[in-house]
Amino acid sequence: MISVHRISTTRTAYHIEQEAKLNEKRVASARSARKFLAIAAVVFAAVIGAASLHAHRVLAAHVPNNMPENSKWILTGRSRTNYDKLGLWFACWQSTAIKADHCRITDESGNVHFDGDMLPLSGRSVVADKDLQFAELDPERLWVRGASSDMPVPVLPLANGTQLVPVADRPGLQKRLASGQWSEGLRPALPAEAR
Secondary structure: OHHHHHHHHHHHHHHHHHHHHHHHHHHHHHHHHHHHHHHHHHHHHHHHHHHHHHHHHHHOOOOOOOOOOOOEEEEEEEOOOOOOEEEEEEEEEEEOOOOEEEEEEEEOOOOEEEEEEEEEOOOOOOOOHHHOOEOOOOHHHOEEEOOOOOOEEEOEEEOOOOEEEEHHHHHHHHHHHHOOOHHHHEEOOOOHHHO
8 A cells, every 4th residue: 555655646746747847838838928929019019100100191291391380281192102192282371561462382392383472363452361261272273374474373262252363474364364265274284393
């Protein structure tokens, strides 16, 4: 009976030793799994963070530094290389120096495409700041052949139905409108430097 007891004690010690080794393997495996999960979580967070930064850059257009915060944005396309939005920023304000409204048009990066004084195509008065609200801007119908040169000039539609045109081109554009040749001056695309 003593020998049976020794065998069972020896077996028990062996089993305990095997269980301890198995537990050590389980603990090591659990540690490895936790490390793997932690690394995967960090990599996933980095990928999501980078994607959200890129998406924010792609989805949100930011007002350039040379434009007022209340500028209006219109999308004209997307870059083929990095999918950034391509478009134009518009802003107008009353000019205190002369009796006109000053308007600036830039691209998404702040490169100026037009910066000058504008007046309503019809009527005599300057548009008040509170009325300088743009109507829906269509990039395909925004530029017309200038009256003082053959270069495209902007025609900015306002919410109240007024159309602003550059001061230098106003008399010629008014004549074109009066003679019924207005549509001949329409350019169905942006000027080359604005594309």
